[in-house]
Amino acid sequence: MTTLPATAALSGTIANPVLPGFHPDPSILRVGDDYYLATSTFEWCPGVVLHHSRDLVRWRPLGGALTEARLLDLTGRRDSAGVWAPCLSHKEGLFYLIFTNVENYAGGFWDTPNLVTTAPAVTGPWSDPVPLHSMGFDPSVFHDADGRSWVLSNLNDWRPGRNAFKGIVLQELDTDAMRLVGEARLIFAGTEAGVTEGAHLYRKDGWYYLMTAEGGTTWDHQVTVARSRRIEGPYEPDPAGPTLTSRPDPSLVLQKAGHGSLVETRGGEWFLAHLASRPLTERGRCVRGRETALQRVVWSPEGWPRVEGAAPREEVPGPALEPHPWPEPPETDGFDAAELRPEWSTLRRHASADWLSLEERPGHLRIRGGQSPAGTGSPSLVARRVQHERCAMETVMEFRTRTFQQMAGLTAYYNTRHWHYLRIGFDEEEGMFARVLTCDRGRYREIGHRVVVEDWERCHMRAVIDGAELRFGLSRDGRSWTDMGVVLDAGILSDDHAAEREGGEGGHPDREGNAGLVRAWGFTGAFLGLWVHDLAGTGCHADFDHASYRGTERPDR
Secondary structure, eight states: OOOOOTTOOOOOEEESOSBOSSOOSOEEEEETTEEEEEEOOBTEESEEEEEEESSSSOOEEEEEEEOSTTTOOOTTOOTTOEEEEEEEEEETTEEEEEEEEEOBOOTTOOBOOEEEEEESSTTOOOOOOEEOOOSOSSOEEEEOTTSOEEEEEEEEOOSTTSOSEEEEEEEEEETTTTEEEEEEEEEEOOOTTOOOEEEEEEEETTEEEEEEEESOSSTTOEEEEEEESSTTOOOEEOTTOOSEEOTTOTTOSSEEEEEEEEEEOTTSOEEEEEEEEOOSSTTOOOTTOSEEEEEEEEEOTTSOEEEGGGSOOSEEEOOSSOOOOOOOOOSEEOSOSSSOOTTEEEESSOOOTTTEESSSSTTSEEEEOBOOTTOSSSOOEEEEEOOSSEEEEEEEEEEOOSSTTEEEEEEEEEETTEEEEEEEEEETTTEEEEEEEEEETTEEEEEEEEEEOTTOSOEEEEEEEETTEEEEEEESSSSSEEEOSOOEEGGGSSHHHHOEETTSOOOSOOTTSOOOSEEEOOOSOOEEEEEEEETTOSOOEEEEEEEEEEEOSSOOO
């Protein structure tokens, strides 16, 4: 076991997940006394969410790295495409961020351009991304002690009858010219667990350690470590088996554990950042998506990095670092700042003045109507991650329309095919009204009570998630609430439900890397947010006075 310095103060207990809600594929990095986590964002903007810590226990959001169209264009990206598995690294005073902007993954073919950008600080400014290759996804950059740098990714094989996940490839990166040099080499074909991806490389005590994700992203997921004396391999997997997995024990709170990366503290303690999910029931749906957790790593006498029991724990002793708390963000956002707070994300397009404003009406968020709920070009959705099993969001909206082609309101959202929506619409006979629209597998319908709001100046709206149940409420004054008369299934807002392939089975790859004929993959998580639509294209908008999110054991209904 690692011996802690006798005079050091422990930072506390790491409570997992450290980044609750949709924060998958963590890449962890230490620069000096600062620790950073970068996580996947898929079709959401800004791309690559960043978090910062000084003690590995307490984390604060820094917002996203890829904040504008020159850095990331997600126009037209299908559900669960976009930014996959970024890697954050540092060399000679410069931060490197490498990521995949997936264009397509269906029908056996893959279009997975990998790009790299640099910045003098983790908060930017980031350089124009440079395209590298498209032979696979989940790229990472390893900077060796000799000054050379290397790019790793998986290798996709589209040919019929072949393993789509062929293994891990390595190619040198000239960081001066910012281009790949030499040939790409297949250095690791993976283990019998299959679906080998998510590679990260480390060097310690004369060994190169290759950490990969295997087993697919659901219940068989795992972290695999292999090592070699030479960077080109051959790599020998740890004879003890997976470094981390939840597969043998469905009773664990943290399931789907896998896709990890390592960090060492100044004091020589090692930790593993990995993704995990918390199902509502045993092997049930994971509404909060894939989250980020941390485990303590101990090096065996034979020189292997291992997690105790190879299983994820909810509570882990923190490192020998001084505690470093951050201010708690307020529950309510009054939209008084010049920019959106870092907990907010936007769908497929960056927050910009052509559709979103915090200045046109001070103290309000003005959202101009965008595409339909099925649109992948210019939707108008501002949302935040669901981070608790039981939570609630409330907002106050002002909105006027005289056409059924415009609507606005509060949504519980997963993707274009799975959402619930309390919206204000228009009917030629009754005028403006509130009712719930819901969509499952792309089939939408109106349900619940219909409330006429023609003479309302403002609409107070509330969404309450209680495990697998979702309820909407409506109020004219914020004191007396009307239940919308329907209990909705929050479980459809999950990776487990959203993944689709021919025959109705889930769309995640099996151990041989076969995903069948994929209709859609589910890699994100549930959001609660503010949605505005203008199918007429005449420039309608909605103003939101404030929005609050709170996680609670049993929210008021």
